[in-house]
Amino acid sequence: MAGAVEMLLDNLKQLENYHGHPRIKEKNEGIIESLKRYLCSIKGFLTGSEMKRRKKGLILEIRDVVYQVEDVIDVFVAHTISKRNRCRFSIRTRTGLFKSSNSPLQAICKKLQVVNDKITICASLTVDADDGGKTQKSMGGHGVVGFENEINVILGYLGEQTEELDVITIIGMPGIGKTTLARMVFSDERIQHEFPIRIWVRVSSVFREKDILLTILRNFITVTEDVKGKTDEELTYLVTSHLKTGKFLIVLDDMWATHDWDRLRIALPKFNNTGKLEVFGETECPPELEGLGQHISKECNGLPLAVVTMANNLLREHLSVGNDIELRKERWIKTALNIPEYRNQKFYDILPNHLKDCFLYLAVFPYDSEIPAQELIRMWIAEGFVASQDGNGASLEECAEAYLQDLIRRNLLKIGRNKAGGKVKTCRIHRMLHEFCKTEAGKGTGSFLTEIKFSDGDIVPQLSEARRLSIHSNIPSFISSKPSCPHTRSFFVFSEDQECLFVELISPEAFKLLRVLDARRIKFVHIDSDMSHLLHLRYLALSSNMSILPARFSQLWNIQTLLVNTSARTLDVKPDILEFIHLRHFKTNASANLCKVGKAGKGGENIQSLAFISPESCTKELFNRARNLKKLGIRGKLSLLLEGKVVSFDSLAALGYLEHLKLINDVYPIPPSAGRLKSLPPHNKFPSTLKSLTLAGTYLDWSQMSILVFLEKLEVLKLKNKAFMGRIWETEDGGFRTLKVLHVEETDLGIWYTSARHFPELRTLKLHSCGQLQEVPIQLAGIPSLTLLDLYETNLAAGSANIFMEEKARLLKRDDLFKLSIYPPSSSFE
Structure with missing residues (x-):
């Protein structure tokens, strides 16, 4: 928010x-x-x-x-x-x-x-932790009843004389009023008179020792920047020195872990017998459930929310359904999805505000779908869920990626697949959490999300207040019903089959405030100017057979992400994409011919990724203005670029932040082999920041690999679709010092001479459709970091897999640290 x-x-x-x-x-x-x-x-x-x-x-x-x-x-x-x-x-x-x-x-x-x-x-x-509790008011007020006995007991403890620092602990299940009780005691007039120094500290599940120590110190001194710069040990000494004498009461609210208490108690003077400390925390799972703990965890796929919900429900029912485990599970899930207690589970309440909308947004996607992490991040940005963080220099994408990792760390998302470089490629959400998101997203005056599963004859639901629409079926019938969605900001289509649709059927007035439109499951018969009326679009993903992107798309002045899938081989982009001053990502599967770019202008500096553009579009003017590019894809006749026939590869020198580069040699209509490249540019012509390089269809000789070995930061190298050809590849000393992933696909390579010294950091080796490769070099088994060997339709070399894996097990002294994948399965391996 x-x-x-x-x-x-x-x-x-x-x-x-x-x-x-x-x-x-x-x-x-x-x-x-x-x-x-x-x-x-x-x-x-x-x-x-x-x-x-x-x-x-x-x-x-x-x-x-x-x-x-x-x-x-x-x-x-x-x-x-x-x-x-x-x-x-x-x-x-x-x-x-x-x-x-x-x-x-x-x-x-x-x-x-x-x-x-x-x-x-x-x-x-x-009461904020920074206030130190000095102006604390009772949250219970005069309307809170039922705590009289507990208050009197605690007041009695606080009035007792002890020989050393007195610690009073109050624990219980969530939601029973521990914090309210603490507030009432803290605000009691007798306590205010008895303890001139009263300090309230909220600990929470994220334990920050320095923040807690500074909160205590604010009651004694002015916390300057010098004080904030001190180490935890120095702050601990300061806290101890101020608490050595004098009467004080410190309340530690919401203490989650004993090891956090062990770290904090060092700062508290043990021999001050006038000091009092109240510690409030949660109890562990009831002992009645210990016998079923492992079974519940397994049935819940390790999801903490589901475990706690089922366990509490089991305790309430007291095993009333007997020994029928399946019936118990069915009743637990059904109850958890409907009871108010579940709607207010602590997992959601303690989420930081910046994660709540991001989490609810997952309900947009159909259950059990693999959610592309990159697209999800870009949608979050377009929706305005991601705020820039002043002073740390992180991009919006980096901030959003941190949000994603935070949700994964909290077990609210599961990783589906990882990219070659290790980042998350896709993610999934548990069914119970998906249902929770859909329910929570429906609250409020303007519904966060409305999900529609439309069939012929269905009555269109009332959508006048809907903010986001997720359509799962029969999109033509839904559009033909002429829905009015004056407040809708996001429109998603997730039908199983791609459906054709004339863009004229969609009235711009019906969706005039759209901010996010993901319509790739619709194949627009043609795109005219109507789409350009959606002036507020920030994220647009569409499919068509178009070969021209109309000039009137330049009216989409808010666009941040533009994704165009087309059946055409080339796409003539009529608008100047650098005039989209907010544009961050442009991607098409075709080869995009960009219009001539001017030397000056404000646009271009926000662009993070650009793919695929034609070699002719790779001008010095383009890259000087789009100088912050991190990802670049080029598709077309690469000889025009690499051999300097029309433009020069030197133009990439302006890209000081480029990390990912894809070079796809597409020479249609002539045969691919006729477009064979003679050589690569010298290594010093490649951007020095390059971490990932993909080559495809280049038909280079293996001797050209001697150029790539000098790319000092290269971590991922993908050679696809006959990128390199030749029977023998012999690597040399001194190269690929940082390479972690090597992917070789579709080549006539027969013999590979190499050494573990040539790939000292390699973790993943993928050999796909290398049908003539006789064996995987056994020398590579000596790379300590290599943990995955993936062979796909590389049948001749599959016979050497047994020996390779045995050698890895011998060197690692374990057989569970290395994974071998072979398809189709090798009979000799079996």
Whole structure:
């Protein structure tokens, strides 16, 4: 949500001087400034303390208001653009659209003011760890009953005289009121009188020792930057020195692990007999469930949420269903998906705000589908879920990748497949969590997600407030029903079969505020100018048979990701993609011919990936402006580039951040072998930052590998579709010092002379469709880091797999650290 607010603030900045219309700012400056002020306050609240994250009702209210602000602003922008070329007078009069006291923007300002007032009240009632508990108010108030006995018992303990530091622990199951009880004791007038120094510290599941020590120190000294720069050991000494004498009460709320307590207790003076410490934490699983623990874990696929939910439910039922394990499991799952307690499970409540929308977004995808991690990350960015982190220099993609890893670490996502370099390629979500996401996403005034499984004759559901639509079947019938989706921001199609559709059937007015459109399961018969009316698109993925991307696509001035799958071999891109100032990723399976790029302009610096473009498009002007490229794919007659016939490979020298390069030699309509390349450019012509290189269809001689061995940072090398040809390959000393993955596919290689010294860091070796390779060099078994050998349709060499694996086991002294994969299975190996 904080990312969405940040993106909205950026939109307001653009609105102030949109396309050279300063009168928009002039006539609406007061309202815009108020909007920015309120939104900055909301952003501060959303990125604030962990306690604030628990105001779920307020968070939903903020989400709904932010949605409304987005809609009002974007409707205004769309209206301005539509009028701009028709009548200048219309623009001048409409720039004051929000000037009247009853305008949409004025009304939204009032709602934002109400929300900000609630935030102020919430902040005044919330104890942050930084406040040290000095202004703590009872969260229970006079309306909390039932804790009288417990309060009196704790007050009695706190009043006792002891010989050393007294530690009082209070533990129990989640949700029974431990924190509320602690607040009431902490705020009691008798305690305030008895303990002049009272410190409240929230520990939480993420233990940060330095933050806790600084929270304690704030009650004694001013914490300067010098103090913050001290080590944990130095801070521990300072805390101990201040607590050695004097009466104090410290409450440690939400202590999760005993080892965290062991680290913290070092700072507490053991021999101060006037000090009191209260520690609140959770109990372990009830002992009644220990006998079923392993079985439950297995049935839940190790998902912690499912384990805890089933265990608690089992305890409540007291084994009422007897020994029928399957019936128990069925009842546990059914109950877990419906009881209110499950809706409020701690796993979701303790998620940081920036992860909550990212997590719920997983409901967009059909259950049990492999979710492409790269696409998911780009969608998160387009939706505004990812906020830039000031000062650390990380890109939005790097921030989003960190979000993904955080969800995986919390066991809310499972890794499906990894890329060659080790990063996550696809991920999956457990069924129970998928159901939870769908249910939680339906809350609030504007539904976060609406899932539609449409059949002929079905009545179209009410979609006037739907923010995101996920269509799973029969898309032509759904579109023919002429749905009206004025507030829909995202539209996804996941039908099993690709369906043809005329773009004319889709009314731009029905989806005029679309921000994300993934329609690759629709094959548009042709694309005309209608698509260009979707002015707010940030993510567009489509399929067609088009060979031309129309010039009017240049109106998609917000576009960040543009993915075009086409049955054509080439794609003439009429708009200047560098004029898309927000563009980050452009990809097509065809060879894209880009229009001539000017030497100057603002666009291009945000582009992270570009593929596949034709060799003729690889100009110095393009790469000078798209100088921050990290991924580049080139497809076409590579001789035009590598041999300098039309453009020069030297143009890539401007790409100082390029890490991934794909070179696909496509010489159609002449035979592929006729387009054989003579040589590669010298190694110093390749970008020095290159980590991954893919070559395909180049028909190079194996002697050219002597050039690639000098790419100092190369970690992944993929040689596909006859990239190198020749019966013998002999490697040399001194090369491929950093290579971790080698993939050789479709070659006539027969004999490979090599040594473990030539690939000292190799981890994965894939040999696919190398039908003439006689054997896998046994010398490679001596590479300590090599853990995977994958043979696919490499039948002659499969016979040597047995010896290779035996040698690896002998060298590693274990047979479980190396994996051998052979397809089709080798009879000699069996």
